[in-house]
Amino acid sequence: MADIPKDAPEHCPGTDSGSAGKASACQGCPNQTICSSAKPQxxxxxxxxxxxxxxxxxxxxxxxxxxxxxxxxxxxxHLAHGLAADESKQIGVLDVDICGPSIPRILGLEGEQVHQSSSGWSPVYVTDNLAVMSVGFLLSGPDDAVIWRGPKKNGMIKQFLRDVDWGEIDYLVIDTPPGTSDEHISTTQYLSQTNVDGAVLLTTPQEVALQDVRKEITFCRKVNLPIIGVVENMSGFVCPKCTTESVIFPPTTGGGEKMAADSNIPFLGKLPLDPRIGKCCDEGKNYFEEVQESPATLAFKSIIDKIKDYCMKRREQIETDTGEENR
Structure with a gap:
């Protein structure tokens, strides 16, 4: 009989088992690394x-x-909504913020459930051309907490990337949690052979945010993840009535634009604060449809156009490189 560690989880396969450290029961076990390292990986x-x-x-x-x-x-x-405005395009949103899945609420899908078919998990649809997958759909309620160790979170990300049946889609937008740790490493490693277009880095103007975003730039470069550009969010407050703009977070060290220039990466634009954005997110409404001509809407659309242009040029370059390799 296989030896069972005394602090092992229920249903532990045992150290002599071929599935030691690999079974679903092993996820999050403190002995997982020891058990799985018994055989070359x-x-x-x-x-x-x-x-x-x-x-x-x-x-x-x-x-x-x-x-x-x-x-x-x-x-x-909002990037997904903007891309989906072209009804000829199919858009997917994958929420890998395992412990703080807010995408279902923002996109008006709270309470929806995921269904399985022979081809995999079926995403939940906002519109006919906008599909979403999130761990929020797997919880029994919005107040449920996901209390998982890193390995189990990584396993969930793997399952999302491997098992969700997106079908033919034009853009997959992946929302991540803060940091440069488990979820980020897993996501980039699992996508390493899929020709990821790149990352959009979000910041706010103050130095306390820029410090962390600089770390994210370093992360992207270490894992060879292309950077599409930097977006400065909450760069000013625009009054919904008079459209007067006020500075809420002073860019004491130059803000996102200077950071992008110093790091030699593109600056995609600034997004102003608008209280109606928060209201639409709380209510699961499309801000672009609710407030069509606001400064924030115009800024969003300008940034989205730059991202689309980048993706188109990158795909053309990949196709050119592939064609040359096949000659």
Whole structure:
């Protein structure tokens, strides 16, 4: 009989088992590394499986920051809405913020559930051309907490990337939590063979946010993740009535634009604060439809156009490089 560690979880396969450290019961176990290291480990076969699964996804965009509270999920949702405004395009949103899944609420999908079919998990649809997957759909209620160790979170991300049946889609936008840790490493590693277009880095003007975003830039460069550009969110407050703009967070060290210039990466633009954005997110409404001509709407659309242009040029370059390799 296989030896069972005394502090092992229920249903532990035992140290002599071929699934030691690999079974679902092993996720989050403090002995998982020890058990799994008993035999040599090769490349995770899931990387190849994810490559095949996402072969039908033309563009993959990761939204990063490093800093919490800068509006990554809000930006992700608005980027998706902006891309989906072209009804000829199919858009997907993947929420890998495992412990703070706010995408379902922002996109008006709170309370929806995921369904499984023979081809995998079916995403939840906002509109006919905007699909979403989030751990929020797997919880029994919005107040449920996800209390998982890193390995179990990583396993969830792997499952999302490998098992969700997106079908043929033009853009997959991936929302991430703050930091440069487990979820970020797992996401970039699992997507390493899928020709990710790159990352959009979000910041706010103050230095305390810029410090963390600089760390995210370093992370992207270390894992060879292309950077599409920097967006400065909450760069000023625009009054909904008179459209007068006021500075709320003074850019004491030059803000996102200077940071982008210093780091030699593109600056995509500034997004002003508008209280109606928060209201629409709380109510699960599309801000672009509710407030069509606001300064924030125009700023969002300008940034989205730059991201689309970048993705188009990158795809053309990849196709050119592939063609030359095949000659």
């Amino acid at each position: 090769g490349p995770d076969p899931a990387i190849g499986e994810i490559k095949n699964r996402l072969a039908s996804v033309k563009h993959k965009i990761i939204v990063l920051s490093g800093k919490g509270g800068v509006g990554k999920s809000t930006f992700t949702a």
